[in-house]
Amino acid sequence: MKNESTVIDVPAESSSAMKGSAPLIGVARDHTTSDSGGYKRGLSIFDFLLRLAAIIAASVAAGTMFTSDETLPFFTQFLQFEAGYDDLPTFQFFVIAMSMISGYLLLSLPFSVVTIVRPLATAPRLLLLVLDTAAMAFNMAAASSAAAIGYLAHNGNQNTNWLPICQQFGDFCQKTSGAVVSSFVSVVFFIMLVVLSGVALKRH
Template identity: 65%
Template structure:
């Protein structure tokens, strides 16, 4: 009788210990995953800061680009300004919107750092990063790059002259703005990939 009772108690103790081990193992999985997700969220925040700075620099550089060639009379002067070309105007607007969005998205990125398991915020940022910003910024940079190429090389077929030999400072500034915009676009694409990987791991 006693042996039966002891064996029953031993079986209960073994089942309890097995259950505790299973619970401990299950609870340990999120703890091991959390540092990676928090690190990815911190990296996301840093990338957003860099992309916002690049987009703002692109918009500010292009928006303040203006050069007038020195001539003997003020009534006969050649001037080049960004707002003479619709592609450059679109470039300034697109990068200004992109930098504003990236700054506004920083609080949501901070929430992702505090709560690495929050998939809804990552999904929201992924949607806006993809549709509202990455394609918008890339289109503006590509359109401006086409104009910059013509400014540097011209087009002999349609008799478009290269103006960068005269407007040197103008071409240098718009070229730098286009490079900064492409940097912002590349960072945004990397952000999209990072968000997709983080969502996949949920």
């Protein structure tokens, strides 16, 4: 009787334990994978929205600077006072740079959509991280150079006898300053995009 009880009880407990342990491991793995995919998809959606906001900021910066022209009301037949973005090479560079950045952001939208559809894909995120970093540096260069010229337009430089022109060309300076502010807003969006891509790649 003792032999029969041991033969019946021991295999029953070991087989049930072995059967119960296997599916639990599989369920845990599937749950972890689904959580990671949902988290990365959320980051990808936020990435897409940030790119749309950056496109608006960069386009506003380029458009505002491009239309920054002002002619003073007092002029003669042979002399008139006019200020425009094309009078300064730095502002010309600013318009070209911000237009290129807007184009890049527009072209990057399909890659951002790919990361939404395939949240666990690494290659699109890595490509966007590299290109966003380069575009951010380009954007920062254009914004900083334009900000330096805008500072001189507002305050001048007594050491070099450069007089401030914003007292006369108020509308021109207001538009250029608005364009510079918008370009720095675009830089902030790029910083967020780079950090977002880095976090998504780190948690892969």
